[in-house]
Amino acid sequence: MRNIKLFDSGEHKFILLNESEPGEESGIRSNQYLIVHEDSGVLLDPGGFGVMPSVLTELLRYIKTEQICAIILSHQDPDIVGGLSTWLELTDAPVYVSNIWMRFLPHYGIASMAQFVGVPDAGKQCTIAPGFQLQLVPAHFLHSEGQINVYDPLAKILFTGDIGAAMLPVDREYEFVDDFAAHLPFIEGFHRRYMVCNKAARLWVEAVSKLDIEILAPQHGPIYRGQSVPDFLNWFKELKCGVDLMTHSGHFAMGNWNE
Amino acid sequence: MNSVKDTAAYPHHIEDLRIRLMNQLFSLLESQSRTRSFASSISTLVKRLHGKGLEEFERGLARIDDPLTVEMFRNAITDFRNLDLAFDKLVDERQRQWYKNGKYLKQVIDELTETTDYLASILVEKSLLERQSQVLENIILSHEKVSQWKEFVQEILAGFHKIFPFNFFFIAFAEEHGLSLYFYYMGEYKEEEKRQVRIQLGQKMLRQLNLPKDVLLDIEEYQIPGHLRTADLSDIRMLTVPVPDHAYGLDGLLGVAYASVNTLTAQERTIIRSLLSVMVMVVGSSKVLSRTLSELEYYSVHDPLTGIHNRRYFNEMLEYEVGRSSRHHHQFAVLLLDLDDFKEINDTYGHPLGDEVLKKIAESITSHLRKGDIATRMGGDEFAVILPETPPEGAKIAAESIRANLESLAFKSPNGKDFHVTTSVGIVSYPRDMQTVEDLMSGVDVALYQAKGLGKNEVCEFDAAAHLKQIMRDSRSVAEELRRALREERIQPYFQPIVDCKSGEIFAYESIARLLETDGRVTVAGQFIETIEKYGMGRELDRIMVRKVIEANRQIIHSQGKPKRLFINLSAQEIQGRGILGYAEELCAQLEVPPSSIVFEILERDAISDITHMGKFLTNLRKKGFAFALDDFGSGYNSFHYLRELRFEYVKIDGAFVRNILNSKIDRALVHNLSRLCQELDILTIGEFVESQEIFDLLKDMGINFGQGFHIGLPLNTL
Numbered sequence: 001m002r003n004i005k006l007f008d009s010g011e012h013k014f015i016l017l018n019e020s021e022p023g024e025e026s027g028i029r030s031n032q033y034l035i036v037h038e039d040s041g042v043l044l045d046p047g048g049f050g051v052m053p054s055v056l057t058e059l060l061r062y063i064k065t066e067q068i069c070a071i072i073l074s075h076q077d078p079d080i081v082g083g084l085s086t087w088l089e090l091t092d093a094p095v096y097v098s099n100i101w102m103r104f105l106p107h108y109g110i111a112s113m114a115q116f117v118g119v120p121d122a123g124k125q126c127t128i129a130p131g132f133q134l135q136l137v138p139a140h141f142l143h144s145e146g147q148i149n150v151y152d153p154l155a156k157i158l159f160t161g162d163i164g165a166a167m168l169p170v171d172r173e174y175e176f177v178d179d180f181a182a183h184l185p186f187i188e189g190f191h192r193r194y195m196v197c198n199k200a201a202r203l204w205v206e207a208v209s210k211l212d213i214e215i216l217a218p219q220h221g222p223i224y225r226g227q228s229v230p231d232f233l234n235w236f237k238e239l240k241c242g243v244d245l246m247t248h249s250g251h252f253a254m255g256n257w258n259e
Numbered sequence: 260m261n262s263v264k265d266t267a268a269y270p271h272h273i274e275d276l277r278i279r280l281m282n283q284l285f286s287l288l289e290s291q292s293r294t295r296s297f298a299s300s301i302s303t304l305v306k307r308l309h310g311k312g313l314e315e316f317e318r319g320l321a322r323i324d325d326p327l328t329v330e331m332f333r334n335a336i337t338d339f340r341n342l343d344l345a346f347d348k349l350v351d352e353r354q355r356q357w358y359k360n361g362k363y364l365k366q367v368i369d370e371l372t373e374t375t376d377y378l379a380s381i382l383v384e385k386s387l388l389e390r391q392s393q394v395l396e397n398i399i400l401s402h403e404k405v406s407q408w409k410e411f412v413q414e415i416l417a418g419f420h421k422i423f424p425f426n427f428f429f430i431a432f433a434e435e436h437g438l439s440l441y442f443y444y445m446g447e448y449k450e451e452e453k454r455q456v457r458i459q460l461g462q463k464m465l466r467q468l469n470l471p472k473d474v475l476l477d478i479e480e481y482q483i484p485g486h487l488r489t490a491d492l493s494d495i496r497m498l499t500v501p502v503p504d505h506a507y508g509l510d511g512l513l514g515v516a517y518a519s520v521n522t523l524t525a526q527e528r529t530i531i532r533s534l535l536s537v538m539v540m541v542v543g544s545s546k547v548l549s550r551t552l553s554e555l556e557y558y559s560v561h562d563p564l565t566g567i568h569n570r571r572y573f574n575e576m577l578e579y580e581v582g583r584s585s586r587h588h589h590q591f592a593v594l595l596l597d598l599d600d601f602k603e604i605n606d607t608y609g610h611p612l613g614d615e616v617l618k619k620i621a622e623s624i625t626s627h628l629r630k631g632d633i634a635t636r637m638g639g640d641e642f643a644v645i646l647p648e649t650p651p652e653g654a655k656i657a658a659e660s661i662r663a664n665l666e667s668l669a670f671k672s673p674n675g676k677d678f679h680v681t682t683s684v685g686i687v688s689y690p691r692d693m694q695t696v697e698d699l700m701s702g703v704d705v706a707l708y709q710a711k712g713l714g715k716n717e718v719c720e721f722d723a724a725a726h727l728k729q730i731m732r733d734s735r736s737v738a739e740e741l742r743r744a745l746r747e748e749r750i751q752p753y754f755q756p757i758v759d760c761k762s763g764e765i766f767a768y769e770s771i772a773r774l775l776e777t778d779g780r781v782t783v784a785g786q787f788i789e790t791i792e793k794y795g796m797g798r799e800l801d802r803i804m805v806r807k808v809i810e811a812n813r814q815i816i817h818s819q820g821k822p823k824r825l826f827i828n829l830s831a832q833e834i835q836g837r838g839i840l841g842y843a844e845e846l847c848a849q850l851e852v853p854p855s856s857i858v859f860e861i862l863e864r865d866a867i868s869d870i871t872h873m874g875k876f877l878t879n880l881r882k883k884g885f886a887f888a889l890d891d892f893g894s895g896y897n898s899f900h901y902l903r904e905l906r907f908e909y910v911k912i913d914g915a916f917v918r919n920i921l922n923s924k925i926d927r928a929l930v931h932n933l934s935r936l937c938q939e940l941d942i943l944t945i946g947e948f949v950e951s952q953e954i955f956d957l958l959k960d961m962g963i964n965f966g967q968g969f970h971i972g973l974p975l976n977t978l
Contacts, residue, residue, distance in 0.1 A: 049289070052285060052289075053278075053281050053282045053285040054278070056281065056285070056368070057277065057278055057281045060281075060368070060369075060372040061372075064369050064372070065365055065368060065369055066365075066369070085292045085296065086285065086288050086289050086292050088292075089288050089291060089292050089361045089364070089365075090288070090361075090364075090365050090368070109292065109293065109296045110296075111295065111296055111299055
């Protein structure tokens with residue numbers, strides 16, 4: 001599946017560039033997004049080493065490499081940052097990442113930190129180009145301690161990183177979540193085990209509920225739109241997960257969701 | 260690169276190439292970034308250990324007393340320091356190279372994207388072109404199809420759909436009281452879906468054609484069996500081709516649109532657009548031609564002025580009557596009427612009044628006939644009547660009654676005076692006088708001639724005894740005389756100029772055969788060509804003409820340095836014989852006349868009769884450099900397919916149409932459509948019978964390329 005325009009007003013677009021096939025990355029399927037505003041592009045979570053060629057091949061359909069104005073990393077995981085050093089060969093654009101992960105990045109083979117911009121815990125407003133602003137929204141401990149989300153007010157799309165991520169079985173594939181109840185089995189286990197605690201979830205839901213959101217775009221799996229957006233937020237807000245479920249060291253009360 | 264391309268914008272092979280090359284470039288990038296990071300840790304390590312070593316040397320030096328050893332160590336330290344500097348230079352240089360390589364790679368990646376964009380825009384897949392021709396091959400314009408144009412359009416769409424599947428097709432026409440939209444649904448759709456299509460796509464088409472959306476709409480819907488079904492009609496792509504300026508001759512056609520849920524590549528879009536343009540042509544032309552055709556059908560057997568039947572119909576009916584009467588042993592008669600001194604009426608009172616008189620005379624003749632008798636106007640002031648199942652006596656009574664009635668008919672001149680018109684009538688009876696169509700016609704001619712000789716306003720029967728021998732002798736002696744003329748090569752090409760309608764300059768000459776009589780008179784082709792063909796002498800005539808024309812061009816090259824373009828007529832016989840190929844080629848080689856200066860004219864009816872062989876024949880000759888013109892185009896109806904099969908460089912539009920374009924709407928539409936058709940097929944057009952400046956100007960406006968006729972230049976015996 002390639003190139004789904006989630007939003008397109010002509011001058012402003014929000015595109016799912018490349019949902020990498022599991023074969024390309026011998027891990028989990030991940031989504032890479034490109035936001036284009038006139039001649040400026042912002043790449044969200046460029047992906048691991050293996051997916052870079054196909055991501056860039058798709059990206060070049062919309063903009064040139066020199067028009068990449070920013071790269072935003074939702075967190076520090078290898079499926080997000082793995083290919084970064086090669087991206088830095090191509091672009092001088094700033095790379096946004098949580099302050100608390102800055103010091104770990106050199107371990108991905110990154111020689112110079114000159115291009116990196118740390119994002120404070122409370123998030124920040126980014127002006128990419130005139131008329132093109134993105135809001136970096138904190139999403140700590142969901143699952144990463146320093147996760148950030150990206151809100152695009154023109155497209156009304158919130159990029160949620162690992163929140164909302166689904167693990168679809170290999171034989172199932174759909175691009176959008178239109179029936180939340182049917183989708184639930186594919187997210188529940190992951191969220192219970194990987195999200196740190198209900199408090200983090202609840203605070204996040206309360207914060208993002210103030211935004212005008214039409215689409216939730218996670219880093220893995222199908223995209224939430226329409227009724228599935230509030231359905232997901234309501235479910236997540238009440239979810240007991242992570243430390244909430246810890247009974248004693250190494251044991252979780254996962255119910256049916258033991259992996 | 261601002262514009263966003265669709266996912267399927269690239270054809271597959273270019274997309275594959277792009278991805279493959281991108282992957283290779285990334286491998287380069289990745290290996291560069293890995294090497295760089297590896298090299299930088301190594302150099303950091305080297306620098307650190309090196310510095311540490313030097314320090315220890317310096318410290319050790321303080322403990323050595325031997326001045327010679329101190330000197331040696333000092334030299335070694337200096338060398339190491341220099342090595343250090345060289346190493347820094349190496350590291351700097353490598354950094355610089357890496358930076359440059361990175362920059363180049365980046366450029367290559369961007370340029371690769373631009374190149375694939377460019378390739379995708381110019382390369383057309385062979386299979387796509389093949390699909391295009393499949394669609395085009397299905398579009399065969401024929402008399403029957405054009406007259407049923409609505410069914411014809413559906414048939415074409417079904418063929419189009421098989422090769423480029425689509426969901427809907429739309430055609431918009433401007434009508435007197437608003438707009439007509441034709442909706443074609445490929446396959447079955449629910450009423451609700453159709454409603455959605457009507458509202459959304461109909462409006463979209465109006466928008467794309469720049470038409471007001473609140474206009475009065477008349478919708479016609481057609482369902483064409485097809486297989487393409489879709490769940491989501493909201494994501495329909497529409498390609499619209501508008502008709503630029505309500506082009507003349509397309510009968511109000513405003514545009515067509517193609518709507519499909521399938522994603523199309525840029526190339527497919529281009530090809531489909533070109534097919535849509537052909538559809539515009541076909542639909543518009545078919546619609547206008549179907550109307551013209553029904554008028555033409557009427558006028559093919561009727562005389563436009565008087566409304567009675569014409570010569571063609573007469574010929575057909577005479578032939579029919581001969582066959583029928585011979586089977587049933589009936590008698591019948593033919594009357595031939597020629598008005599006496601009618602030319603004077605035209606000259607004195609003018610043509611309009613003359614025409615009125617002709618109309619009244621036609622009425623008068625028909626009013627005195629029985630049902631089943633056939634009255635026809637043969638042309639000018641000549642009328643003919645077939646009286647089936649009529650013995651000679653009855654024929655004579657009928658002829659006399661027609662003559663007497665005409666004599667009593669009074670006409671008013673513009674100055675209020677009465678005047679009368681009389682007629683001479685010849686009669687021939689079957690089977691008493693003659694038994695074949697040709698003989699009957701010659702016989703009735705003789706009888707009419709005799710009636711005139713008797714002092715006009717007379718009825719005269721054919722007198723076999725007096726004339727039969729004379730007729731036979733005449734016809735045979737003409738053939739004999741022609742044979743002799745050919746043997747003695749008393750055939751002279753005359754050259755009539757063909758001019759470029761735009762520049763007015765002479766473009767070529769048509770060579771026309773004339774016969775030099777022994778007494779020095781010159782006879783034009785029209786007077787002997789029929790006998791030539793009838794007695795099988797066409798091939799000889801063509802050979803003489805081909806040779807003399809090529810020789811004439813030799814002379815021109817000699818005197819003026821370069822050849823002129825000369826058209827030569829080929830007869831049906833010569834085309835069957837095909838011997839002309841070797842002959843013309845040999846002559847050209849021998850006389851050093853370039854074949855490209857020769858254009859052969861072939862009559863439409865001859866070309867049609869043997870299309871397969873004709874195709875090969877033309878191809879062979881074309882390889883030699885000769886070009887071809889299709890003569891008298893329009894006298895029958897053809898098809899795109901047919902014109903494609905037999906590629907002609909030129910088409911000569913039948914003079915019978917050209918001559919009338921100022922007065923006849925039908926002929927004007929016909930010539931204009933033929934011109935458009937030829938333009939579309941990249942064939943140059945020549946209008947014959949250009950008899951006035953007005954005709955010439957109108958031809959030029961219609962886009963006809965060249966003109967020929969008395970107004971432009973008479974045939975002359977020199978070039």
